[in-house]
Amino acid sequence: MTTISAMTFLSRVTGLARETLKAVLFGAGAQVDAFEAAFRLPNLLRRLFAEGAFSQAFVPVLAEYQRQRGLEATQQLVSKTSGLLMLALLLISVVGVLAAPWLVYALASGFAKTPGKVEMTATLIRIVFPYIFFVSLVSLAGAVLNVYRRFAIPAVTPVLLNLSIIGAALFLSPHVDPPILALAWGVALGGFSQLALQLYPLFKLKMLVWPSLDFKDEGVGRVLKMMGPAILGVSAAQISILISTQLAAWLGDGRISWITYADRLMEFPSALLGVALGTVLLPSLARCHSDADSQRYSELLDWGLRLALLLALPAALALCLLAVPLISTLYQYGQFSVQDVWQTRAALLGYSIGLPALILIKILAPGFYARQDMKTPVRIAIGSIIVTQMVAVSLMFPIGHAGLTLAISVGACCNASLLFYLLCKKGAYTPHGGWRGFLGKIMAALVVFGVALYFLAGSAELWLHASLWEKITRLLMVIAGGGAVYFAVLWCLGFRLRDFNRREEETDR
Secondary structure, three states, X not given: OHHHHHHHHHHXXXXXXXXXXXXXXXXXXXXXXXXXXXXXXXXXXXXXXXXXXXXXXXXXXXXXXXXXXXXXXXXXXXXXXXXXXXXXXXXXXXXXXXXXXXXXXXXXXXXXXXXXXXXXXXXXXXXXXXXXXXHHHHHHHHHHHHHOOOOHHHHHHHHHHHXXXXXXXXXXXXXXXXXXXXXXXXXXXXXXXXXXXXXHHHHHOOOOOOOOOOXXXXXXXXXXXXXXXXXXXXXXXXXXXXXXXXXXXXXXXXXXXXXXXXXXXXXXXXXXXXXXXXXXXXXXXXXXXXXXOHHHHHHHHHHHHHHHHHHHHHHHHHHHHOHHHHHHHHHOOOOOOHHHHHHHHHHHHHHHXXXXXXXXXXXXXXXXXXXXXXHHHHHHHHHHHHHHHHHHHHXXXXXXXXXXXXXHHHHHHHHHHHXXXXXXXXOOOXXXXXXXXXXXXXXXXXXXXXXXXXXXXXXXXXXXXOOHHHHHHHHHHHHHHHHXXXXXXXXXXXXXXXXXXXXXXXXXX
């Protein structure tokens, strides 16, 4: 857990550096909207075919093969599933490049109101779309490495994408017209480099096998069967994102950019906590289910939920109270104006409300996937998405783009609540004793933490007009001071690090 969090932290730091550079060079206007819309398409498909439906179906089956059937059978499963995935991705990449102009209207038809914006987005789509081919194979390789307890390499691969985009923005953008094309080429290079990084670790595990096709293979059939409901659920989530993008595009230039900049800040704690915990827990929970160890299964979920709440709740409160300091320090330079700061803040406030729920979903959903129950989280996801879009449509005009991010938070809260309720109802998870006292102590620490942040941060005007180094120094002091207060209060209330620390062998036994 510590290793994967450290690698994820590194990837998020470089991701914030990427977003800061993008804000300085391009601001939050039509060009950035076009890039974000174009990049969103392969990202959505990546989540569908790789990190979403595919990995949710593939990891439990792979864990079972690795645990019970031996090396040769596991190699055959990897070979046949990778061959199938590569064929599907190749076809999708070709169709995406050829259909780029129509995809713009499917994603953000509001772009037609701005002359040249549709054409620019189509060009960007053609450059970035092959990224889906490489990054989906990256996710497959990462799933294999995670099952074999090699978490560091898959967790660090996003760093290469960030560095590729940063390098393209710095060195290629002055030589292309429009300069935003450089970011698209950086994405393409990043996908290739991410895949290359994972080849040697797979070779060491004897899992670097030649892809093959066998649609009648029993293991492939199980993966495809499990992918069916998972695709339905993940597709519903991606349709929700597409609808939100359409709504933001109709609100005018800059809205997609402001939402994206806020999303990057929200993803920092989400990835450090939710993705890291979910990545560690899924193969471990799958092993417990395979071994019929229900007690250990419940213990792992209980540990993950407590650790997530311990860290997610202060993170959400910090995003809310430190929105202007964070946005101003990271983005307010060059083309990124004071107006952009306030508009990004509005989007971030909407996101911050649902951050704990978004993190809990990444822990609760694997509780079903590990049991090879794909239908339950899918049904919950579809219902939550309907709620999200109803709230989004009702709020987008009264409060603008902030209504779209708030709707995502409302949907996430519904999703997490139902996942928790049904895990308990099905008997998969039984909360251990002491939850009431645990939550009461965290609430007390949060009150003190919030008061400390409020007074340490000071007024917004101070941040909007300070120099770069003044902002950095003050922000580090505020974060360090607030964090020290929060954990000091928890320590006084009886919390100890050893109560939450679990070594890999404890998680995997």
